[in-house]
Amino acid sequence: MASSQKLLTDEEEVLAVNRTFYTALHTLDMSLMAQVWSHEDWVKCLHPGWDLLLGWDEVQGSWEEIFRSTDQMMVSISRPLVHVARDVAWISCLENVTTAYHNDFSSALVEATNIFQRCQGRWLLVHHHTTPLAQPPPDANAPVQ
């Protein structure tokens, strides 16, 4: 039992860091975002519609750019699936993202893979890969615009 309890604790720790990452996104908090990421030059990030970013400098710059051009972001996550393998863990989750910018807004359902590595007892995000999913077709009974 001790072993499975320990695994459960690791999973809960990783899920908590994952929630903190989405809190940083939701609140456009660059300081919090910097806390959850590893600052290594090999971390990677794929934002929807972007090319792959390599290294903390590029990743940090991308969040700064996204936060600058965003008035408000609402993010809720669902179906987090976590797997821990000693000091590496990864989570698959669905992001429900609504973004307000330039007097307009967009909504997206995004499948994410987030990889975390435990460094000196702290789980840090080292890889963030997102895929916008196809939206369900609009309600056929809805009035035509």
Place this chain on the structure above:
Amino acid sequence: MASSQKLLTDEEEVLAVNRTFYTALHTLDMSLMAQVWSHEDWVKCLHPGWDLLLGWDEVQGSWEEIFRSTDQMMVSISRPLVHVARDVAWISCLENVTTAYHNDFSSALVEATNIFQRCQGRWLLVHHHTTPLAQPPPDANAPVQ
């Protein structure tokens, strides 16, 4: 030096399994595909345009369906970036995929994250996440079809 040499060897091993995965894809070889994947019920796979698949049974079924409906697939990968953390490793790479099916074909540039776990000395694929990238706009000087 011994440590970095060992890491390099791990990286080469993971890159080799990654190549084998794409060989299985290219040759539509279900037996080879089954060899490179872990058969655990927590492995995950996101094909372009699909929802997330969970567990080897679902993943295996998806490859069987893809291979059944595909006449030929050409896959080349570029820019493989590998990171090894003891018994877990992940690769980011670009897939150049051309698929022939039903007297038609399609081409796609896909960003992939592949996570591998070392089980009893063998690196096995445990997570495959793909994102089709936006294609460059067609040549403006090309004749209109």
